[in-house]
Amino acid sequence: MAYELKTKETDHSVVEFIEGVESPKKREDAYRLLDLFTETTGYEAKMWGPSIIGFGSYHYKYPTGHEGDAPLVGFSPRKAKISLYFATGDPDREELLKHFGKHTSGKACVYINKLADVDEDVLKQLIIQSVDFLNKTYPKSSE
Numbered sequence: 001m002a003y004e005l006k007t008k009e010t011d012h013s014v015v016e017f018i019e020g021v022e023s024p025k026k027r028e029d030a031y032r033l034l035d036l037f038t039e040t041t042g043y044e045a046k047m048w049g050p051s052i053i054g055f056g057s058y059h060y061k062y063p064t065g066h067e068g069d070a071p072l073v074g075f076s077p078r079k080a081k082i083s084l085y086f087a088t089g090d091p092d093r094e095e096l097l098k099h100f101g102k103h104t105s106g107k108a109c110v111y112i113n114k115l116a117d118v119d120e121d122v123l124k125q126l127i128i129q130s131v132d133f134l135n136k137t138y139p140k141s142s143e
Contacts, residue, residue, distance in 0.1 A: 007049040007070070014045045014053055021077045029115040030077040033084075036120065040127045041073060052076045052085065056131065058138045072131045081111040084123075086130040087137070096126050 014034065021027040034045055034053065043055040054071025061067035074085040081104075086093060088108040097105060101118035104111045110126070112118055 007052060009054070009057065009069070009071075010047045010049070012047040012050075014047055017047060017051070017053070018077070022079070025114065026077045026082065029082060030075075032115055033075050033077075033082070036123060037073060037075065037127060040124045041131055043072070046071070048074060051078065052083075054085070058134050058140075060138050072134050073127050081113055082115070084110040084112065084126070086110060086126055087133045089137070090130060090133040092129060092133075093126065096122055096129065100126070 018027060018030045018034065021030055030053075037043075037053075037055050038045060041055040045053050045055060048054040048071050052071065052074050053076065054074035056072035057069050058072055059067065059069050071085065072087075076083045076085075085108055097103065097110065099119060100110070100122045102112065103118060
């Protein structure tokens, strides 16, 4: 049996999802992020799984044979923090994060408490860089 990806693009409404975010402040940040990511990427927002708002997509294939689709970039206004999803393996990300503001970061995620803690211009650069990096790393196959 093939490995099923939990995070798939769905037809659920992004706005409905944001409206369901409990904290009014987080909801406000989510709408601002929605605008920022949409303007910066030029992609329409789509729900990926139950809680990730993703933009664009790419198909990856690992040497192990595992493959799938993932959003180029995205975010999720979670209860504790807002998760920002960028490309994993991008060596230039660390440099930008130095100027980003208050955050913590994991392998693919950068976590922020609120948008006011970070520099929106640096966020835009992180988004652009991530999209470029993934498009170079996983070029679209001409079908």
